Amino acid sequence: MLQRLRENKSAQGMLLALPTTVWLFVLLIIPLILTLVVSFGRRSPDGNVIYSFTLDNYVRLFGYSTDCPDGQASCFDPLYMNILGRSLSLAFNTTLFVITLAYPLAYFIARAHPKQRNMYLFMVLIPLWTNFVIRVYAWMMLLRKEGAINIILGWMMNLLHIPFTPLEMLYTPGAVLVGMVYEFLPFMILPIYTSLEKIDTSLYEAAADLGANSVKTFLRVTLPLSMPGVVAGTILVFIPVMGTFIVSDILGGRQVILVGNLIQRQFLDARDPTFGSAASLILMVMTLIVTYFYTRKFGFGEEIVVA
Amino acid sequence: MTNEFAVEMRDVVKKFITPEGSEMAAVDHVTMRIKNGEFFSMLGSSGCGKTTSLRMIAGFEWPTEGEVYIEGKAMGHTPPFQRKVNTVFQSYALFQHLTVYQNLAFGLEMEGAKEEEIKNRVGHALEMVQLTGMDRRKPKQLSGGQQQRVALARALVKTPDVLLLDEPLGALDLKLRKEMQLELKALQQQLGITFIYVTHDQEEALTMSDRIAVMSKGKVQQMGTPVEVYERPANKFVADFIGESNFLEGKVKSISKEEASVFVPGLNTEVIGMPISEGIVKGEDVVVCIRPEKIRIAEKNAVNQNMFHARVTNTVYIGADTHIYVDLHGTKLKVLEQNRISRLDPKSFYSVGQEVWLMLMPENTLVLKKD
Amino acid sequence: MNPFRRSPFVITAAVLVYIFLYAPIVGLILYSFNASRANVTFEGFIPAFSDKVVMDGSLVLSSPCGPFHWYCDLAKNNDVAEAAGNTLTIAFIATIISTVIGTMSALALQRYNFKMKPFSQLALYIPIVIPEIVMGIGVLTLFSQFFGWANETFNLTGDARLSLGIATVTMSHIAFMVPFVTLVVQARLQGFDKSYEEAAMDLGANEWMTFRRVTFPMILPGIMSGALLAFTLSLDDFVITFFTNGPGSTTLPIYVYGLLRRIITPQVNALSTVWILVVFFAVLLLQILQNRDSKQHS
Numbered sequence: 003m004l005q006r007l008r009e010n011k012s013a014q015g016m017l018l019a020l021p022t023t024v025w026l027f028v029l030l031i032i033p034l035i036l037t038l039v040v041s042f043g044r045r046s047p048d049g050n051v052i053y054s055f056t057l058d059n060y061v062r063l064f065g066y067s068t069d070c071p072d073g074q075a076s077c078f079d080p081l082y083m084n085i086l087g088r089s090l091s092l093a094f095n096t097t098l099f100v101i102t103l104a105y106p107l108a109y110f111i112a113r114a115h116p117k118q119r120n121m122y123l124f125m126v127l128i129p130l131w132t133n134f135v136i137r138v139y140a141w142m143m144l145l146r147k148e149g150a151i152n153i154i155l156g157w158m159m160n161l162l163h164i165p166f167t168p169l170e171m172l173y174t175p176g177a178v179l180v181g182m183v184y185e186f187l188p189f190m191i192l193p194i195y196t197s198l199e200k201i202d203t204s205l206y207e208a209a210a211d212l213g214a215n216s217v218k219t220f221l222r223v224t225l226p227l228s229m230p231g232v233v234a235g236t237i238l239v240f241i242p243v244m245g246t247f248i249v250s251d252i253l254g255g256r257q258v259i260l261v262g263n264l265i266q267r268q269f270l271d272a273r274d275p276t277f278g279s280a281a282s283l284i285l286m287v288m289t290l291i292v293t294y295f296y297t298r299k300f301g302f303g304e305e306i307v308v309a
Numbered sequence: 310m311t312n313e314f315a316v317e318m319r320d321v322v323k324k325f326i327t328p329e330g331s332e333m334a335a336v337d338h339v340t341m342r343i344k345n346g347e348f349f350s351m352l353g354s355s356g357c358g359k360t361t362s363l364r365m366i367a368g369f370e371w372p373t374e375g376e377v378y379i380e381g382k383a384m385g386h387t388p389p390f391q392r393k394v395n396t397v398f399q400s401y402a403l404f405q406h407l408t409v410y411q412n413l414a415f416g417l418e419m420e421g422a423k424e425e426e427i428k429n430r431v432g433h434a435l436e437m438v439q440l441t442g443m444d445r446r447k448p449k450q451l452s453g454g455q456q457q458r459v460a461l462a463r464a465l466v467k468t469p470d471v472l473l474l475d476e477p478l479g480a481l482d483l484k485l486r487k488e489m490q491l492e493l494k495a496l497q498q499q500l501g502i503t504f505i506y507v508t509h510d511q512e513e514a515l516t517m518s519d520r521i522a523v524m525s526k527g528k529v530q531q532m533g534t535p536v537e538v539y540e541r542p543a544n545k546f547v548a549d550f551i552g553e554s555n556f557l558e559g560k561v562k563s564i565s566k567e568e569a570s571v572f573v574p575g576l577n578t579e580v581i582g583m584p585i586s587e588g589i590v591k592g593e594d595v596v597v598c599i600r601p602e603k604i605r606i607a608e609k610n611a612v613n614q615n616m617f618h619a620r621v622t623n624t625v626y627i628g629a630d631t632h633i634y635v636d637l638h639g640t641k642l643k644v645l646e647q648n649r650i651s652r653l654d655p656k657s658f659y660s661v662g663q664e665v666w667l668m669l670m671p672e673n674t675l676v677l678k679k680d
Numbered sequence: 681m682n683p684f685r686r687s688p689f690v691i692t693a694a695v696l697v698y699i700f701l702y703a704p705i706v707g708l709i710l711y712s713f714n715a716s717r718a719n720v721t722f723e724g725f726i727p728a729f730s731d732k733v734v735m736d737g738s739l740v741l742s743s744p745c746g747p748f749h750w751y752c753d754l755a756k757n758n759d760v761a762e763a764a765g766n767t768l769t770i771a772f773i774a775t776i777i778s779t780v781i782g783t784m785s786a787l788a789l790q791r792y793n794f795k796m797k798p799f800s801q802l803a804l805y806i807p808i809v810i811p812e813i814v815m816g817i818g819v820l821t822l823f824s825q826f827f828g829w830a831n832e833t834f835n836l837t838g839d840a841r842l843s844l845g846i847a848t849v850t851m852s853h854i855a856f857m858v859p860f861v862t863l864v865v866q867a868r869l870q871g872f873d874k875s876y877e878e879a880a881m882d883l884g885a886n887e888w889m890t891f892r893r894v895t896f897p898m899i900l901p902g903i904m905s906g907a908l909l910a911f912t913l914s915l916d917d918f919v920i921t922f923f924t925n926g927p928g929s930t931t932l933p934i935y936v937y938g939l940l941r942r943i944i945t946p947q948v949n950a951l952s953t954v955w956i957l958v959v960f961f962a963v964l965l966l967q968i969l970q971n972r973d974s975k976q977h978s
Contacts, residue, residue: 005386008386008388008887009386011792011793012792012793012794012795013794014792015788015791015792015793015794015797016788016792016794016795016796017788018784018785018787018788018792019784019785019788019789019792019794019796019797019800020796021781021784022781022782022784022785022800022803022804022858022862023785023796023799023800023803025781025854025855025858026800026803026804026806026807026855026858026859027803029819029822029851029852029854029855030803030806030807030815030818030855031803031806032822033815033818033819033821033822034806034814034818036818036821036822036825037814037817037818037821040821040825050828051825103697103700104697106689106690106693106694106697107693107694107697107698109686109690109694110686110690110691110693110694111694113686113690114686120967124963124964124967125698125701126701127963128956128959128963129701129702129705131912131916131959131963132705132952132955132956132959133916133918133932133933133936133952133955134916134918134933135918135933135936135937135940136708136936136952136955136956137704137705139708139936139940139948139952140705140707140708140952141704142940143704143707143708143711144703144704144707146720148720148721149707150703150707184700184701184704187697187700187701188701216687237809241809241810241811242811242812244811245811245812245813245814245919246811246813246919247813247919248918248919248937252937262811262813265813265817266813269817269820269923275817275821275824278817279821282813282814282818283814285811285813285814286810286811286814289809289810289811289814290809290810293809367878367882368881368882369878369881369882388881388886389878389881389882390881390882390883390884390885390886394882395882395883396878396879396882398875398878398879399875400873400875402873402875402876402878402879403879404876404879404880404894405898406897406898415880415883415885415893416883416884419883419884419885419889420884463879463883464882464883467883467884
């Protein structure tokens with residue numbers, strides 16, 4: 003029998019891949035299918051699922067509401083669309099800010115002396131390896147009315163003799179943005195660094211030899227060659243931002259609600275798994291659409307760095 | 310060694326599926342009988358099937374059709390670790406994470422040998438390749454030549470009946486390669502085991518082998534001793550691949566078993582030659598093959614068959630030889646003359662435009678089929 | 681021209697970004713020594729050592745551990761110990777299983793063609809491109825529906841009742857980690873020269889011996905990288921754990937999250953600081969080991 007197996011290469015491959023495939027089928031594929039099925043269901047009084055086929059949840063997500071003012075039968079409630087829109091714009095803004103901050107640092111490290119590079123990278127990795135929740139908490143402390151930022155600002159304003167009332171930074175959309183940027187910054191630094199580091203330094207010399215100054219060299223040589231890193235980093239940032247709920251939960255309080263929070267609340271507080279499943283599916287579809295179009299345009303940026 | 314033949318391939322075919330999806334025969338109906346104790350080479354350029362054939366003997370590939378026999382036993386789908394042959398790989402494939410000693414010991418451990426025995430045999434093998442004392446080193450710390458010897462020793466330590474060598478000297482520089490060629494040949498004769506050697510370097514094959522199989526496009530073009538293959542190439546491919554040849558096209562005017570008379574339009578005369586290919590008939594279009602060193606530039610008026618009047622177009626001095634390019638009625642030929650005399654005097658060279666007489670012996674004028 | 685020269689603009693920007701990265705962490709560590717229990721403003725370090733904790737309102741005047749009062753407090757916290765224990769247990773088990781099956785699937789994908797291959801590749805690809813929360817609620821739905829049905833049908837009660845806990849968390853972690861392990865090991869396999877394995881078989885080793893003595897040692901660094909990545913992912917995971925844990929299976933990230941929504945004493949900061957330090961030294965150790973490993977091989 004062993005000889006039969008030896009001869010059948012295809013069977014060998016299948017056996018090796020079987021455990022993983024089965025595991026993922028049960029714990030990934032089936033849950034996704036189940037989510038789809040549940041999203042067409044109705045909520046039972048005790049928060050469970052009544053399996054049926056109704057588009058109510060999706061319709062509600064897209065704005066159809068029966069809870070209308072002036073006794074109208076149905077009207078458009080943009081609540082959920084707003085949440086979706088807010089999440090998209092937050093993801094977009096976060097990515098922009100992250101690129102702005104990450105690029106100079108990545109460039110700095112990439113052009114440093116090889117012996118120093120590891121140290122600089124190490125310094126980027128430490129915050130990354132610190133737990134997500136802790137990092138969010140750290141910002142919570144800084145942004146409070148009595149937090150360090152206000153203290154420093156107050157001290158600076160006092161020096162300039164300008165009256166100062168502490169800023170209400172916590173529980174605002176701005177706080178959520180700062181939190182997101184902070185969380186995902188290292189995920190952009192590393193891919194950009196990797197693609198910058200791959201650039202042969204003799205290219206810079208060649209550009210200089212041909213008469214380009216630093217700005218031109220950057221725009222025409224460095225930037226295009228570092229694009230794969232930017233693309234990879236964008237995917238590593240955009241997708242998680244769309245789904246994160248902790249940051250908006252802790253730094254945004256009840257004020258800022260993103261798709262992630264919506265889903266979380268449906269499953270825990272409101273106990274409507276059908277609606278939550280529908281929202282989750284919409285989130286997944288949106289993410290996949292964005293990823294698809296983005297990679298079509300910009301390529302897949304194989305610099306997905308494994309720390 | 311009960312069998313006369315160490316290894317046999319009987320009508321072996323090996324087909325692969327190309328990336329485009331079509332079927333391709335890397336080995337196309339190959340039959341070879343390799344004798345015990347001989348140094349046998351498979352010679353050809355890349356893609357000719359020599360490496361695939363070797364791999365089928367080793368057991369890394371299984372024939373699509375036909376059968377491989379080792380010591381008279383059909384191998385079928387027997388895996389490599391059950392075959393009494395060992396391979397020296399082109400890339401050496403030394404285990405990087407093991408020392409030289411551990412590399413050599415590996416095969417013996419697989420046999421279940423005891424530590425004492427392993428130590429003995431490994432020491433002996435290292436001596437054989439002149440690497441005593443290197444047993445603690447790791448492959449990365451060795452030079453290319455040393456790594457090659459370790460690969461050799463690792464295969465030989467198992468005292469196989471047949472040793473397979475897949476272009477083992479390819480990565481070495483010229484001088485080292487030539488040294489190793491002589492060493493390998495000496496080793497083979499000393500050990501008396503069968504060597505099956507794959508190479509694309511014809512000089513290497515001619516130097517070392519007892520017999521050569523010249524291969525092209527998955528088929529054996531000719532199998533014979535170095536002298537046979539060089540002096541009596543079986544077809545145009547072998548005549549062209551091995552050494553250099555002048556080729557002249559012509560039509561057979563008359564033919565017997567020992568002699569053929571071919572009219573060569575390019576020379577506007579008849580040429581007497583030796584029919585090599587089988588089944589040549591009168592009136593057939595054939596190719597006449599003449600090696601450069603076989604053409605003699607003669608004194609005027611010497612009488613012989615195959616005497617031609619030509620004009621020198623160029624001479625190239627190569628040190629031990631001189632290449633003389635001549636033109637006869639628009640047909641170009643190359644002649645090779647050994648520099649038996651010193652060439653310091655420029656007048657010793659034939660001058661461009663000089664008229665000379667070329668002489669050809671019929672038994673060196675080969676008549677081959679025009680395939 | 682100095683190839684390592686960078687414009688002052690870049691250098692300043694880099695410094696500012698580093699400050700941005702570390703300021704919150706520095707603040708966090710500082711506040712772990714806060715004398716004020718309310719932890720709203722920093723009221724200075726706890727000045728004195730004494731046998732018992734002496735407080736004035738919400739200010740700690742003196743403590744047996746002095747400035748490290750909150751760390752001592754942390755050490756006495758059983759919930760933290762339990763959460764830490766759970767986190768490590770789950771991480772270890774999940775890492776071992778996901779590394780084994782992940783390596784197997786990497787070998788399968790890299791070297792074989794089989795009918796199921798496109799499906800396996802797709803399945804491995806999905807967790808990387810979908811948001812974690814989608815996977816989280818998916819698994820939650822699966823468990824809750826399945827457990828609900830099973831408990832009803834088989835009349836399970838008490839201890840036999842299926843519910844969320846360490847098992848569900850571990851299983852979900854594995855599903856999430858396997859694609860990453862596979863990716864890392866596959867990358868390592870790509871450069872792997874098959875002639876090593878052929879040489880081993882040529883010398884008499886069968887398939888298992890070849891794998892054990894030649895292939896495995898050679899891909900081990902890749903496997904270790906994969907395992908390390910998996911371990912980190914599990915240790916740090918919040919989202920999936922959030923949806924699949926139950927009473928008794930709290931992990932550290934969940935525990936901290938819970939604290940943040942209730943009372944926040946400097947103990948949280950102490951916990952965070954300890955965590956940061958552990959990570960710091962672990963990464964440092966890793967870098968040293970890696971350096972030593974690469975030096976040996978050059």
